[in-house]
Amino acid sequence: MSKPVVLIAEELSPATVEALGPDFEIRYTDGADRSALLPAIADVDAILVRSATKVDEEAISAASNLKVIARAGVGLDNVDVKAATQAGVMVVNAPTSNITSAAELAVGLLLATARNIAPANEALKGGEWKRSKYSGVELYEKTVGIVGLGRIGALVAQRLSGFGAELIAYDPYVSTARAAQMGVRSVSLDELLAKSDFITVHLPKTPETAGLIGEQALAKVKPNVRIINAARGGIVDEHALAVALKEGRVAGAGIDVFASEPCTESPLFDFESVVVTPHLGASTEEAQERAGISVAKSVRLALAGELVPDA
Numbered sequence: 001m002s003k004p005v006v007l008i009a010e011e012l013s014p015a016t017v018e019a020l021g022p023d024f025e026i027r028y029t030d031g032a033d034r035s036a037l038l039p040a041i042a043d044v045d046a047i048l049v050r051s052a053t054k055v056d057e058e059a060i061s062a063a064s065n066l067k068v069i070a071r072a073g074v075g076l077d078n079v080d081v082k083a084a085t086q087a088g089v090m091v092v093n094a095p096t097s098n099i100t101s102a103a104e105l106a107v108g109l110l111l112a113t114a115r116n117i118a119p120a121n122e123a124l125k126g127g128e129w130k131r132s133k134y135s136g137v138e139l140y141e142k143t144v145g146i147v148g149l150g151r152i153g154a155l156v157a158q159r160l161s162g163f164g165a166e167l168i169a170y171d172p173y174v175s176t177a178r179a180a181q182m183g184v185r186s187v188s189l190d191e192l193l194a195k196s197d198f199i200t201v202h203l204p205k206t207p208e209t210a211g212l213i214g215e216q217a218l219a220k221v222k223p224n225v226r227i228i229n230a231a232r233g234g235i236v237d238e239h240a241l242a243v244a245l246k247e248g249r250v251a252g253a254g255i256d257v258f259a260s261e262p263c264t265e266s267p268l269f270d271f272e273s274v275v276v277t278p279h280l281g282a283s284t285e286e287a288q289e290r291a292g293i294s295v296a297k298s299v300r301l302a303l304a305g306e307l308v309p310d311a
């Protein structure tokens with residue numbers, strides 16, 4: 001009897017294949033390349049992706065045998081969950097696999113923007129020893145505004161509390177009491193914008209959150225704020241942010257995610273005060289291993305017709 005086919009459409013930790021075990025035929029494709037993805041998905045039982053593969057309605061209808069879409073990570077914004085459900089395809093993800101890595105990268109970007117680490121590094125390697133040019137600011141006694149106090153936002157708060165910063169957060173889904181337990185004061189978005197020296201975004205991308213930190217919000221920020229986005233591209237509007245940086249309203253930014261990825265050109269790249277990374281939030285050995293093992297287990301259970309527990 002032939003084995004069920006699992007298509008791995010992006011580079012995943014080797015632990016993924018190990019955790020799948022010997023009961024499947026494993027195939028590989030480059031999911032970001034539509035002309036490779038569509039024929040490759042046609043007869044598979046399951047597909048494993050990260051964020052570069054768009055498993056949209058077209059891909060789902062091209063896959064007549066598909067039973068499971070597995071997202072080795074948190075965000076499901078590259079999967080059309082509605083189309084999958086209508087087609088009777090189960091969607092699984094690994095919702096806690098990379099939250100620590102994402103939180104750590106956000107804190108890293110925040111420190112990098114506070115202390116000009118990226119431009120100072122570039123200048124020094126280019127032979128320039130410029131101490132006063134790259135003087136920065138402390139986090140101590142500054143106000144950090146966390147937009148979205150879910151799993152990742154909470155880990156960021158926990159980590160930043162050690163810096164002696166005042167933590168405020170906007171999250172309509174988290175009670176004031178719950179935020180207070182985390183040492184965070186709940187505020188409105190307007191108050192957060194007006195009071196924060198640093199703003200860090202930790203939201204999923206939805207029609208409500210896309211462009212949330214756009215022209216209007218950026219008109220309300222405290223002068224010299226630094227803005228971090230390691231959540232999803234487009235929640236912070238890149239063009240509006242570039243204008244605010246140009247006008248000197250925003251002092252710097254740390255950006256890991258872009259509205260359109262891969263992104264190799266952006267108005268943000270013109271600013272020395274902006275540190276950018278290519279969507280690395282989940283890119284650690286630990287997070288990738290956890291995500292790969294978690295989705296491999298879910299795929300095994302789903303293809304065996306067993307219940308897949310929430311991770």
Ligand code: MLT
Nearest residue numbers: 050051073074075098282
């Ligand atoms: C996530 O949503 O978990 C990350 O974007 C994952 C990734 O980078 O693959």
